[in-house]
Amino acid sequence: MSEFSMDLSEDQIQLQKWVHDFAEGVVRPAGSEWDEREETPWPIIQEAAKIGLYSFDFITQCFMDESGLLLPIANEELAWGDAGIGLSIFGSTLGLAGIAANGTPEQLVEWGPQCFGTPEKVQLAAFAVSEPDAGSDVSSLRTRAVYDEAKDEWVLNGTKTWITNGGIADIHVVVASVDPDLGSRGQASFIVPPKTPGLSQGQKFKKMGIRASHTAEVVLDDVRVPGHCLLGGKEKLDERLARAREGQRSSGQAAMKTFEASRPSVGAQALGIARAAYEYALDYAKERKAFGRAIIENQAIAFKLADMKTRIDASRLLVWRAAWMGRTGKDFTSGEGSMSKLYAGETAVYVTEEAIQIMGGYGYIREHPVERWHRDSKIYTIFEGTSEIQRLIVARAISGVHVN
Ligand SMILES: Cc1cc2nc3c(=O)[nH]c(=O)nc-3n(C[C@H](O)[C@H](O)[C@H](O)COP(=O)(O)OP(=O)(O)OC[C@H]3O[C@@H](n4cnc5c(N)ncnc54)[C@H](O)[C@@H]3O)c2cc1C
Numbered sequence: 390m391s392e393f394s395m396d397l398s399e400d401q402i403q404l405q406k407w408v409h410d411f412a413e414g415v416v417r418p419a420g421s422e423w424d425e426r427e428e429t430p431w432p433i434i435q436e437a438a439k440i441g442l443y444s445f446d447f448i449t450q451c452f453m454d455e456s457g458l459l460l461p462i463a464n465e466e467l468a469w470g471d472a473g474i475g476l477s478i479f480g481s482t483l484g485l486a487g488i489a490a491n492g493t494p495e496q497l498v499e500w501g502p503q504c505f506g507t508p509e510k511v512q513l514a515a516f517a518v519s520e521p522d523a524g525s526d527v528s529s530l531r532t533r534a535v536y537d538e539a540k541d542e543w544v545l546n547g548t549k550t551w552i553t554n555g556g557i558a559d560i561h562v563v564v565a566s567v568d569p570d571l572g573s574r575g576q577a578s579f580i581v582p583p584k585t586p587g588l589s590q591g592q593k594f595k596k597m598g599i600r601a602s603h604t605a606e607v608v609l610d611d612v613r614v615p616g617h618c619l620l621g622g623k624e625k626l627d628e629r630l631a632r633a634r635e636g637q638r639s640s641g642q643a644a645m646k647t648f649e650a651s652r653p654s655v656g657a658q659a660l661g662i663a664r665a666a667y668e669y670a671l672d673y674a675k676e677r678k679a680f681g682r683a684i685i686e687n688q689a690i691a692f693k694l695a696d697m698k699t700r701i702d703a704s705r706l707l708v709w710r711a712a713w714m715g716r717t718g719k720d721f722t723s724g725e726g727s728m729s730k731l732y733a734g735e736t737a738v739y740v741t742e743e744a745i746q747i748m749g750g751y752g753y754i755r756e757h758p759v760e761r762w763h764r765d766s767k768i769y770t771i772f773e774g775t776s777e778i779q780r781l782i783v784a785r786a787i788s789g790v791h792v793n
């Protein structure tokens with residue numbers, strides 16, 4: 390049996406430093422500009438592609454890491470630089486996760502690299518589940534996928550909303566209902582390849598935070614995709630639908646399988662924002678003088694920092710545990726993936742708010758980044774399942790009761 394250790398390996402430390410250097414040198418200095426511009430930071434994604442950070446190979450290396458920690462480590466460092474830009478860089482990973490969770494190995498090989506493109510021609514991916522009337526309640530999706538047997542094509546119709554990279558992505562992974570009577574068990578995921586007619590961007594949203602990340606509606610109007618774009622294949626889908634119609638348990642819903650895999654990474658992004666704000670506030674508290682002494686000499690301030698640091702470290706432990714469990718195939722018997730995202734997301738909101746408080750008026754103005762980090766943090770209690778939904782998952786897992 391291998392010895393228990395919480396030390397990172399040499400490789401992990403090296404990767405952490407590599408991403409951190411990029412975050413410090415390129416991402417952090419650009420955070421404010423792209424927040425104001427509210428646009429996808431293409432030049433920075435290209436920089437990331439040039440060094441191999443934005444690439445299918447890098448993400449594959451992270452997925453393969455035996456401990457599962459590489460992806461959360463990279464996400465934490467990048468979000469430490471800036472969460473909006475970080476999401477523009479790692480947003481495509483959610484599309485890839487949709488393919489990895491539901492597709493065949495052949496589909497992953499075919500479509501995975503296209504989620505990122507090359508340094509010369511950067512591409513983006515999007516994962517489109519949410520709809521105007523179906524956010525938390527994924528079972529009530531209205532987007533329909535109908536099979537045209539004569540042509541071996543699927544026809545998609547519906548409107549998706551709040552989609553990261555929606556409409557500007559080259560690869561859209563779309564979750565649609567194949568059999569509405571079966572709710573979420575009647576859903577499947579489809580690849581919509583680049584430039585497919587009928588897919589267009591609807592409204593682009595103006596947001597409170599992560600404004601460097603593009604969020605928009607995706608309209609699907611008679612979008613025809615070849616049969617092989619159904620992730621997992623038709624045979625498997627037919628088997629799954631038959632089991633569901635007989636009332637048997639199925640092996641998981643299309644959207645949920647993706648979210649289970651991605652939650653620790655999303656938690657790690659929240660953790661990165663929290664750490665950035667904590668470090669900034671700590672430095673400030675040592676410098677700022679009031680009543681003739683540094684404000685950190687007041688317990689009221691020092692205890693805030695102690696609580697911030699404690700919650701950040703607790704978040705990291707939860708995130709790393711969930712990532713490790715996911716990678717090593719352990720069952721999330723207590724909703725550990727949800728716990729990690731829930732706690733890290735709420736910690737980011739709490740820590741960034743406390744950082745503003747510690748900095749007083751300076752925390753509230755745009756001269757310092759903490760007000761932006763606070764705005765950025767809030768999305769982490771909303772997307773990829775709200776905090777309430779994460780609590781539901783944990784509550785149901787620990788009790789065995791269908792808590793409502
Ligand atoms: C910036 C941004 C980026 C996004 N990116 C993507 C993306 O790339 N792909 C994608 O598919 N989606 C994306 N989303 C959508 C996001 O996942 C949803 O907004 C989220 O799941 C919540 O859904 P909703 O907004 O419809 O809220 P609702 O489901 O309407 O919930 C409203 C409130 O009711 C609570 N609530 C609902 N049901 C229950 C319940 N049973 N018990 C207790 N409380 C409940 C919720 O917790 C919440 O507080 C994004 C959203 C934003 C804002």
